[in-house]
Amino acid sequence: AAESAAASESSQPADKKVVLGFAQVGAESGWRSANTKSIQESAATAGFDLKFSDAQQKQENQIKAIRSYIQQKVDVIAFSPVVESGWDTVLKEAKEAGIPVILTDRAVDSEDTSLYKTFIGSDFVEEGRKAGQWLVDQYKDASGEVNIVELQGTTGSAPANDRKSGFLDVITSNPNLKIIASQTGDFTRAKGKEVMQAFLQANKKIDVLYAHNDDMALGAIQAIEAAGLKPGVDIKIISVDGVHDGIQAASEGKINFIVECNPLLGPQLMTAVNDVLAGKDIPLRIVTEEGTFTSEQALAALPNRQY
Numbered sequence: 001a002a003e004s005a006a007a008s009e010s011s012q013p014a015d016k017k018v019v020l021g022f023a024q025v026g027a028e029s030g031w032r033s034a035n036t037k038s039i040q041e042s043a044a045t046a047g048f049d050l051k052f053s054d055a056q057q058k059q060e061n062q063i064k065a066i067r068s069y070i071q072q073k074v075d076v077i078a079f080s081p082v083v084e085s086g087w088d089t090v091l092k093e094a095k096e097a098g099i100p101v102i103l104t105d106r107a108v109d110s111e112d113t114s115l116y117k118t119f120i121g122s123d124f125v126e127e128g129r130k131a132g133q134w135l136v137d138q139y140k141d142a143s144g145e146v147n148i149v150e151l152q153g154t155t156g157s158a159p160a161n162d163r164k165s166g167f168l169d170v171i172t173s174n175p176n177l178k179i180i181a182s183q184t185g186d187f188t189r190a191k192g193k194e195v196m197q198a199f200l201q202a203n204k205k206i207d208v209l210y211a212h213n214d215d216m217a218l219g220a221i222q223a224i225e226a227a228g229l230k231p232g233v234d235i236k237i238i239s240v241d242g243v244h245d246g247i248q249a250a251s252e253g254k255i256n257f258i259v260e261c262n263p264l265l266g267p268q269l270m271t272a273v274n275d276v277l278a279g280k281d282i283p284l285r286i287v288t289e290e291g292t293f294t295s296e297q298a299l300a301a302l303p304n305r306q307y
């Protein structure tokens with residue numbers, strides 16, 4: 001009787017595992033792999049039954065996955081929206097089914113914030129501002145024009161939109177700093193290399209590359225070296241994430257400045273799942289802590305990096 005009483009008090013019967021449905025963006029970058037590992041390991045540690053899907057960076061696949069979790073009557077749905085728009089319908093379906101939703105990593109542009117319990121992730125505008133500030137400091141005495149090319153993240157994604165706007169907002173303080181070309185590399189190495197090749201062919205003088213993630217910067221480095229130029233010297237490179245291969249390149253002076261974007265969101269997500277199921281009020285926004293790395297700092301940090 002005591003056990004059944006305990007079970008009836010909490011929202012979960014004592015022996016039933018919490019079922020968490022997670023709809024992941026894809027496996028496009030080192031950051032994403034580290035993020036997936038953090039979520040899978042944290043769910044196991046929390047004793048949750050994790051249902052996990054990879055949408056290959058396609059919104060329709062994420063929506064399908066969320067609908068399948070609704071059908072399966074999972075306890076909580078969490079996902080990292082590949083793009084900001086187009087989520088209201090499926091989030092309303094989850095709400096009508098009485099299944100709480102938690103956003104991780106990327107935000108949605110829904111006006112109705114009752115459609116999700118919280119958004120756990122970085123401040124991408126601040127990341128763009130940090131990247132821009134480093135460049136402004138580097139070129140504060142520049143007399144001539146500084147030609148910048150930009151490899152944007154996935155079109156329509158919160159990190160691409162916000163890293164662009166934060167960067168632009170800061171560099172306008174120096175009219176010499178000019179973005180002469182800007183195009184999406186979809187957060188992948190392959191596309192980053194391809195677009196950088198095109199930038200190099202179309203522009204005779206490129207001084208700086210601003211890449212929205214390390215993977216595109218690493219692809220661009222291949223293109224820069226193939227063109228007989230020295231990355232980090234002939235073309236300064238600023239990137240975002242701080243994954244192992246990015247930190248490695250920075251420690252070798254091929255990337256000059258990295259703005260960290262923390263992928264290890266698993267523990268905060270599992271805490272939020274428990275709090276939501278316990279009926280606790282949680283903040284609508286949980287911002288993850290992160291820093292920056294110059295080449296010297298990357299060299300010192302390399303031995304201790306977890307991912």
Ligand code: GZL
Pocket residue numbers: 028029030031032105106122159187212213214215240241261
């Ligand atoms: C940022 C995340 C971005 C990373 C990329 O939080 O959404 O997606 O910066 C990843 O590496 O592909």
